[in-house]
Amino acid sequence: MAIDYFKIFALPKSYPLDAAVLEQSYRRLSTQYHPDKTAHLSAFEQKQAVMLSATINEAYRVLKSPLDRAAYLLQEQGIKADAPENTHFAPAFLMQQMQWREDLEDAGHDEQALLALNRQIVVARDALQAALNQDFADEKWEEAANHVREGRFIHKLLQQIKQALP
Structure with missing residues (x-):
C-alpha cells in the first residue's frame, strides 16, 4: 500500500x-x-x-467503516477479503443467510416484522464485530477475511431492510 x-x-x-x-x-x-x-x-x-x-x-x-477498515488491514497481510473468487461461507452462516432472506421476503412491508428482523441482524452484526476484534488480536487473518465477507452480506441485508421500511 x-x-x-x-x-x-x-x-x-x-x-x-x-x-x-x-x-x-x-x-x-x-x-x-x-x-x-x-x-x-x-x-x-x-x-x-x-x-x-x-x-x-x-x-x-x-x-x-469497520468492514472496510478490516479489508484494508488484511490487504497488508496479502489477503484480498473482497476478491470475487472468495465465495466460501461456513454452512451455518449460509443457512442463517437463507433464513434471513426468507424472513425478509415474508415480512414484505410489515413494519413490525421488518424491525424485528433488523434487531436480530443487528445482534449478529455486533457479534461479528466482536469476532473481527478477536481475529485481529489473535492475528487470524483468514478468519477475519471470512468475517469481512459475512459482514458485507449482513450490511447489504440491513440496507435492504431499511429500504423496505415504510
Whole structure:
C-alpha cells in the first residue's frame, strides 16, 4: 500500500480504533486541506490540494467503516477479503443467510416484522464485530477475511431492510 491511511490521521494501525479521534482528525485535516483554500495558488498546487483532499476523504471513509477498515488491514497481510473468487461461507452462516432472506421476503412491508428482523441482524452484526476484534488480536487473518465477507452480506441485508421500511 502506497499511502498509509492510519498515518494520515495519526492513528495507531489496528483494527479497533477511537472513532472520536478519527472524526476529530478528519475535520481538522479536511478544513486544513480543503481545495477552496488554495484558490490563490498555482494550478499545479490547486490540483495537488484536490488530490490530497480526495485521499483524506477516502482514508476517512475506509477507516470509519469497520468492514472496510478490516479489508484494508488484511490487504497488508496479502489477503484480498473482497476478491470475487472468495465465495466460501461456513454452512451455518449460509443457512442463517437463507433464513434471513426468507424472513425478509415474508415480512414484505410489515413494519413490525421488518424491525424485528433488523434487531436480530443487528445482534449478529455486533457479534461479528466482536469476532473481527478477536481475529485481529489473535492475528487470524483468514478468519477475519471470512468475517469481512459475512459482514458485507449482513450490511447489504440491513440496507435492504431499511429500504423496505415504510
